[in-house]
Amino acid sequence: MDTSSSANGTAAAASSSSSRRSNRWMYEVFLSFRVDDTTFTDRLSIALRNAGINTFIDYQLKRGENIQSELGRKIERSRIAVVVFSKRYPESRWCLRELSKIMRCREDQEGIIVLPIFYDVDPSDVWKQSGGFAGILEA
Template identity: 45%
Template sequence: MGSSSSYNSSGTIQNQVYRYDVFISFRGPDTRNSFVDHLSSHLLRKGIFVFKDDHKLRKGKSISSQLPQAIRGSRISIIVFSKDYPSSSWCLDEMATIAYCQQQSNRTVFPVFYHVDPSHVRHQNGVRI
């Protein structure tokens, strides 16, 4: 955390100040009290500053504005694809923002397939993930 950035004359990001090291996108009922809790705890023990929605959202502030800000303010995103991830409009909005940030500033994105076969996503074979 703590790197800084600016835009060059072509409008691309050269450096950026990041508030978080990692943003974790996940479907709460599927993974919050299992995989995601273990992952975020381990990262925090290693000194990696993690945004996970249940700890960092400010009460009284719109969730819809805080999540994109947290994504833009994170160096890396981890998307935990679970069975019901695509059924959440929040998750899909997060994934769209993560994809946009990755395209605009070449951010690192790590997909994690939690009890989901990656080929179901890759080949779009009609199996609900």
Template identity: 50%
Template sequence: MDFPTKEKLTSSSSSTRHWSYDIFLSFRGEDTDYGFTGHLYTALCDNGLITFIDNNLQRGEEISIELLKTIEMSMISIVVFSENYASSIWCLDELVKILECRNTGRIRKVYPIFYKVNPSEIRKHEGKFGMALDNHDKKFEDDMEKVTRWRETLTQVANLSGHEYKNGYVFN
């Protein structure tokens, strides 16, 4: 994968904005935590990138204010889409915040990685993504605006240029 190096990030930053993290990793832990995402995190850190991974945060039903601030203070976000990503309310709320920060200029770049999932499955809300969103429709009958926002955000991020990871190979 051709992610920026620490040197590229610091030399290409023409603004005076300062971030606490170079990279914010968004992922569904049970799908990729100790495999792909763990190796990605190590590789980014080994290349001098200050990378946030939320392994140690207290999980709850709602995303924490602390995590939202961390997203805002990250220069780049890498979103690792895996088959169960959309089943996590936490991941979906995180993704909404990431896209919001991208649209307002707080985050410079969002890199999606499609880990053993097809980007069109996410864009079209098919397969496990469609099933997860249908379940959210039922759970949030009183707040359909929330589910609509998740659907729109998934489509927008899946439309970004990203990398597909299948069976040990990365495709652009």
């Protein structure tokens, strides 16, 4: 067996696979946050962009777009979702729908990486669904 042709075939397949994966991601980071927390997320978005990280933040959507379906597409085309959990995050049905979509994408074979940020909130409230996060699954 010719090992050089086998190695070339493997390299070509890996390159093709890598190319498909890189074409899948339109954004490196999708920011999910409650509108009330815009000061923090604005600074985070600016810092990510200054670091050369292609970031989507929802006020980049154009007026007249179907927001829910467009956000879903942006989530699907993002490699990483940064979810900023804040005290008022669970009050927003939009945030909870977004989080649900993010978690569904995470379960996909080449799923999104989810990085939580706990902004002035106890992480155990989110994990245990207590405090302001009690009952969010019913929302």
